[in-house]
Amino acid sequence: MADWIRPEPLNCADDVPIVTREQDAPTVAQSLCDGQNACVGDLYSTGLAALAEVRRLLSSDAQLDTYEASRQNRRAYRQASHRLLVPIRNREIALRKSPTIGWLVELYPDISDFHLTFPQVQGLNSSWQWYERGVELPGLERRLHPFYGTYFPTRHDHLALFDEWLRSYTGQKDKALDIGTGCGVLAMMLGRAGFSRVLATDTNPNAIESVRRDLKRLNLEAGIEPVVADFLGEETGADLIVFNPPWLPGEPEGPIDEAVYYEEGFFERFFNGAATHMAADARLVMLFSGLAEDVLASSTHPIEAELSSSSRFGLVQKLERAVQPSSKKTRRRKRSADREKVELWELQRG
Numbered sequence: 558m559a560d561w562i563r564p565e566p567l568n569c570a571d572d573v574p575i576v577t578r579e580q581d582a583p584t585v586a587q588s589l590c591d592g593q594n595a596c597v598g599d600l601y602s603t604g605l606a607a608l609a610e611v612r613r614l615l616s617s618d619a620q621l622d623t624y625e626a627s628r629q630n631r632r633a634y635r636q637a638s639h640r641l642l643v644p645i646r647n648r649e650i651a652l653r654k655s656p657t658i659g660w661l662v663e664l665y666p667d668i669s670d671f672h673l674t675f676p677q678v679q680g681l682n683s684s685w686q687w688y689e690r691g692v693e694l695p696g697l698e699r700r701l702h703p704f705y706g707t708y709f710p711t712r713h714d715h716l717a718l719f720d721e722w723l724r725s726y727t728g729q730k731d732k733a734l735d736i737g738t739g740c741g742v743l744a745m746m747l748g749r750a751g752f753s754r755v756l757a758t759d760t761n762p763n764a765i766e767s768v769r770r771d772l773k774r775l776n777l778e779a780g781i782e783p784v785v786a787d788f789l790g791e792e793t794g795a796d797l798i799v800f801n802p803p804w805l806p807g808e809p810e811g812p813i814d815e816a817v818y819y820e821e822g823f824f825e826r827f828f829n830g831a832a833t834h835m836a837a838d839a840r841l842v843m844l845f846s847g848l849a850e851d852v853l854a855s856s857t858h859p860i861e862a863e864l865s866s867s868s869r870f871g872l873v874q875k876l877e878r879a880v881q882p883s884s885k886k887t888r889r890r891k892r893s894a895d896r897e898k899v900e901l902w903e904l905q906r907g
């Protein structure tokens with residue numbers, strides 16, 4: 558069986574209460590918040606109703622106007638909602654009026670009957686919709702179909718910034734490295750820009766499977782090589798290294814979170830490896846979101862910190878672009894997005 562990341566199959570203990578639409582949803586929600594597990598027994602919508610009540614219960618008396626408060630609220634919701642289980646039989650959701658999720662067949666060839674938590678099923682469901690429909694990304698002519706657990710950008714300002722930079726690039730185009738490739742968008746832009754060989758790395762095996770499948774589907778297999786590797790792996794001799802790293806300091810709670818959160822020491826480890834493996838005349842391009850600095854007053858900017866504390870790298874140029882606020886955002890998030898910028902840092906060895 559392929560070594561993909563998937564929600565761990567669970568057993569449901571015999572004494573876990575079964576909830577149906579006959580039960581009062583606020584009472585079910587209260588028991589989930591109080592630490593009790595439950596398993597949905599009739600309709601998919603019974604689970605949705607219980608979780609809507611959990612959300613209402615947790616936000617009714619909470620002040621959610623700071624980053625820390627909304628983080629705590631999300632954590633409380635996560636804990637309560639994952640206590641609600643969903644039965645899977647024959648790799649299908651064993652509830653009436655449920656969505657069909659192809660991932661249950663693809664990711665669980667070794668087990669047919671098990672349980673998952675309701676949010677895990679919701680995650681699998683929305684991922685399946687994206688996979689089936691595909692996502693359109695500026696800079697690519699064809700849609701990508703992100704595999705389960707693969708990061709793909711939902712805002713595109715960094716792609717426009719990278720495209721702008723790539724058009725002005727006049728260096729060698731023999732080999733590029735796209736580190737943390739996710740759905741592979743930057744690797745494909747590099748291929749389209751004429752690099753003969755593009756190595757796309759990610760620590761997440763699902764991301765690498767995602768890129769492999771899309772390259773095959775798009776008939777672009779020549780020239781782009783997706784590999785599971787930490788940062789650059791052992792690769793040397795690239796003319797250009799590109800990295801759009803996770804941008805929020807924090808503890809990733811699993812490999813999927815590693816697209817967004819980075820642990821202490823992450824950037825030090827990256828810059829160390831890049832300085833060792835990078836040719837003297839090569840370029841390192843990093844895309845970065847200024848969001849962390851904006852919402853976390855205490856956060857330091859990892860690229861600025863590298864440049865000021867070490868002479869391993871020097872700045873060639875920095876480009877910036879304001880993030881376009883999405884019309885669907887809440888007013889609070891919109892205010893934060895108004896201040897947010899994406900940055901492109903072009904560095905060379907110091």
Ligand SMILES: C[S@@+](CC[C@H](N)C(=O)[O-])C[C@H]1O[C@@H](n2cnc3c(N)ncnc32)[C@H](O)[C@@H]1O
Pocket residue numbers: 708709710736737738739740741742743758759760761764786787788789801802803804812815816817
């Ligand atoms: C913000 S996403 C960027 C994805 C894609 N390059 C893009 O621009 O949309 C960061 C990616 O880095 C990957 N990643 C995190 N730590 C990594 C590491 N140590 N080595 C390689 N990839 C890593 C994550 O799995 C994720 O796919």
